[in-house]
Every structure is written in structure tokens, then in C-alpha cells.
Amino acid sequence: MQRLIFSLFATAAFGLSPVAAVETAPMPSPAPIGAMVETSLATAGRQIRQFAFDGDPASYFGSEKNPGKDDHFTLVFDAPVDVRSVTVSTGRAGGMDALDAGTLEVSADGKSFESAAKFADGKAKTDFKGRKVRAVRVRPTEDLAHPLAIDEIIIESTPRVAAFRYPIEFVLDVADAPEMKTWAEKTARICERQYPMICEELKSDGFKPLTVIRMALKSDYNGVAEAGGGRIRGSVKFFKAHPEDIGAMVHETVHCVQFYRSRGNPGWLVEGVADYIRFFKYEPGKIGRLTPERAKYDGSYRVSAAFLGFVTEKYDKETVRKLNAVMREGKYKETVWKDITGKSLVELGQEWRASLAK
Ligand SMILES: [Zn+2]
Incomplete structure (x- = not known):
């Protein structure tokens, strides 16, 4: 039993050893910095x-x-970077909703901001030579008579700030349990953070992941959580009792990315x-104990995950990426295992199982 646990943990740890990754990299260029959006503004539809x-x-x-002068749209970096320039273009196609009465502000610490450029004809560009920046924000200087539309924020910096490669927004419905709002918002931000990783792990030719996922907490739902068609439903009762189980929502987010239409997938x-x-990429080491007697490859959930x-x-x-690609296309056959590994399922x-018993 003990050995079994060790072998599981060893597999999990090996799969994402950062040490191994660094040692094999030829020239360590600074890793890009991540960012998150903070804003007082609600999103219009799918924009x-x-x-x-x-x-x-x-x-x-x-x-x-229509935003007022107390509203803001802020991009907060995970760490300060040396910024050479920030350019922001606003307005929809045809010039509608371009921002004129506004400022582009920067902050070294993510808390106190100062103006770095004024908007004119919908655009703003900083003219400083270089400075440490932790956050940039767009702010109207008066109440606007139209919505805010931001096409693109462009940042030249070292290290680079990574743009959202798989843009995503979770839209929450906590009407059944308003007291769960803070938890739901935290969980949604974590799922949004994990989204690029999930999309990358499950990428396949020509597939574009969803950009909006609706997450609802329901008091009349007695399962844990389920997902389908870009919607996640979670149990109020369960997540009240297990607020730490955010991995369950990451699991549901994976289902949204899988986007399988076929009923033929096992x-x-x-x-x-x-x-x-969930257990090899999001929270490695937490897969828990497997009893060898129950360790069947088709045991589903974490048992199959360990397999x-x-x-x-x-x-x-690339095993999981390849399996996902055929399931997404509705072409899964058991022979795919032989194609990938040379062995039957x-x-x-x-x-x-033999490896677990060792
Ligand atoms: Zn599931």
C-alpha cells in the first residue's frame, strides 16, 4: 500500500518537474509574466x-x-516589469465608442496610479523611456455617453507580459446563494487562470475553445458539479461544506474545453x-490513495487519471492530447491506444497494475 502511494506521487511529480525543464533549456530567457484584468465595468454580452x-x-x-469617471479597466501584472511603452486603442469597428475623455495610467506597485498619457481619437500611448510598471489602467475623465470599447492594449516590456492566448470569462450565477459570491468569484478567477493550461494540454487542429463559460451554484442540485455546453452547475450544499474543493470546478472547466459532441466516447x-x-497539472500530489484491487484502467475519474x-x-x-483529439472528432476507437503506444489497452x-503492485 505504502509503495503504491509513493509510485503514484513519483509519477505525478515527475510529470511536471520544473527542475528537469530548466536543465534541458538551452538559453533561459526570462519567462513571460502573466496578467489579470480588474475592472469596475460589467461585460457586454460576449465582449x-x-x-x-x-x-x-x-x-x-x-x-x-456607459462608464463614469469612477470606473476603470485595469491590467495587473503578476510582477513588475520594465516597460518601454504602453499603447491602447479603443473603439469598435467604424470608430464607434472610441474613448476621448480619458487617461492611460500606470502604477509601479499596482496600488497608486499616475497619468501616463491622454486619449485622443480613441488612442493613447505613453512617452516615457522606461519604467517599472505593475499595472496599467484606462479611466474615463468624465461620465461617458457611450460604452467603453477597448480593442487592444499593447505593452513593450522586459520580461514580456503574456497576452491572453485563450481568452476566457466566467459569468457567475449565485442567485441561489448570494453568500457564496466571494467564493464563486475566487473560484472563477482560478479557473480562468488555469484555462490557458487546459486549452494547451487539450489543443487540437482547428479547435477554438469557448470564450465564455457560465458557472451557476444551485441549491436544488444534489450532485457535486456537472458541465455541458459551456455551462457549469455546482451544488450550493457541496461547496458550502467543501469550499477547498476548487479542483472539482477545474475538472468541470476541463469538460468545457473537451467539448465532446460524440456519444461514442467512453x-x-x-x-x-x-x-x-486536475491531478497531474493543476494540483499534482493530491490524487490520493489507490487501492490496487480497484485499480482498473477504466475505473474512471482519478483511477483512470492515474492510468x-x-x-x-x-x-x-502527448498521450492525453492525442486521445482528446480523436474524442473531440468523435473518432475514438480502442485501436488508438495501439497507434499511440504499440500496445493494446x-x-x-x-x-x-503490475507497476502498482511492485
Ligand atoms: Zn466530470
């Missing part, structure tokens, strides 16, 4: 916040209401992939 910083000027953030593998992302971890480690680092299952 989500992260569209303002996704490297694509064709997409834009749109505010639901349920154990659909759940196994979701728990693989996927074994196959990934031993045969092909049953053989792999036996190998895995």
Missing part, C-alpha cells in the same frame, strides 16, 4: 475583458453600461482526462 489584451485588435472588450476516459488535467499518467510517462508525453492496463 469579454480578456479580449482587450489577446494580441488580436479585431476582438474588443465592451462594457455593458465515459471512464472522458472523466479520466478531466481528472488527469493516463502512467501511459503518458512511459510511452508518449488491455495490455497497458495490465502493465499499469
